[in-house]
Amino acid sequence: MGRWIFLIVLIFLIILLDFYAFQAFKTAFRNKYARFISMFVNIGVYVYFLFTILTYSRSDGQTPQFQLAAGLLLTFLIPKLVIVIMLFGEDIFRVIAKGISAISASETQPLAGRRKFISQLALGIAAIPFASFIYGIIQGKYNYKVLKYQLSFKDLPDAFDGFTITQISDIHSGSFTNAEKIQYGIDLINEQNADVILFTGDIVNNKADEMDNWIDMFAKLKAKDGKYSILGNHDYGDYMDWKNPQEKINNFQAVKDVHKKIGFDLLLDEHRYLEKNGQKIALLGVENWGKGFNQKGDLEKASSGISKEDFKILMSHDPSHWEYKVKNDDFHYHLTLSGHTHGLQMGIEIPGWFKWSPSQYVYKQWAGLYEEFGRYINVNRGFGYHAFPGRVGIWPEITTIELKKA
Known part of the structure; x- marks a missing residue:
């Protein structure tokens, strides 16, 4: 029962993070092939993690395979959290700006350019923890x-x-x-x-x-x-x-x-x-x-x-x-x-x-x-x-x- 509750909460969190991350990726990159590759890789990580969780037995202990699945999931989720924080903040600013405009009866300026800049900036910052986690899994754990x-x-x-x-x-x-x-x-x-x-x-x-x-x-x-x-x-x-x-x-x-x-x-x-x-x-x-x-x-x-x-x-x-x-x-x-x-x-x-x-x-x-x-x-x-x-x-x-x- 506890495992299913954990999975439901995790899936909800992943959907939320992926929604914002995809918006940033779609805004920053127009190439449909890049979007497809990104989506394919993300789905692969999630499927591997779900398969590991559903087939994992506590009687086996914490195996390297379990650790890899959890590590890859963390590697993909934490950078998305960075993106969510930045884009959600920009969304709040946009709502406030529209509210002020409605009250003052003035027209708001187009925000598409700023949205693209924020998306690119968020992706650039998120790339830092992503690259760090990849390095940590491959080499950092042996960096005595x-x-x-x-x-x-x-x-x-x-x-x-x-x-x-x-x-x-x-x-x-x-x-x-x-x-x-x-x-x-x-x-x-x-x-x-x-x-x-x-x-x-x-x-x-x-x-x-x-x-x-x-x-x-x-x-x-x-x-x-x-x-x-x-x-x-x-x-x-x-x-x-x-x-x-x-x-x-x-x-x-x-x-x-x-x-x-x-x-x-x-x-x-x-x-x-x-x-x-x-x-x-x-x-x-x-x-x-x-x-x-x-x-x-x-x-x-x-x-x-x-x-x-x-x-x-x-x-x-x-x-x-x-x-x-x-x-x-x-x-x-x-x-x-x-x-x-x-x-x-x-x-x-x-x-x-x-x-x-x-x-x-x-x-x-x-x-x-x-x-x-x-x-x-x-x-x-x-x-x-x-x-x-x-x-x-x-x-x-x-x-x-x-x-x-x-």
């Missing part, structure tokens, strides 16, 4: 960026001055389609030559077998002092229909086993001590804790046996955990590493100047490094992608953090 930070702490043990951490997050292996590009990203991680590699959750979309074709690649990740990981919200298998409860339980265990197969020490509300020259820092990992859902993480349990004076690095998948629990905790967690948001995989970033994404209206800490009360959190934008099969302006991230003695 290495972001480097240096953080100084007065209470960092001397032996860890210069200690380097490479953080990756949100692999979402069930979305992968290009082995060559993924191998490039893995090589880029190894090039950082970090002391430890920390993975902050969501190794799959839903099912453990999504990782089967990628285990050998990720097993080649190297770090001098070890590789550690935690679970993300998608790793629990909560977003698909299972045949029975036992199948979900078996899948969850298989997901945890994947971490061992690629050489990661999975921390489930646990901690490890990293030691150098007789000194140590505490590395903690909690299960997923998200504001309003899936609050499995137990910070107190993970911290059991740790001294308040120890230098602490916490891995927690969802940054809302830091906002609502961690940053105000008297136990003082020096550095928290999270992921989860992906920066919504779309937005605008001009490094050092400007950063925007719809994700910021949901998460206060949504991408990059933040600091409060002398405590830091880095929200990694994610290695992979999910739902939308691309990235626009918010690129896949590999983070390297160097710890320094202040």
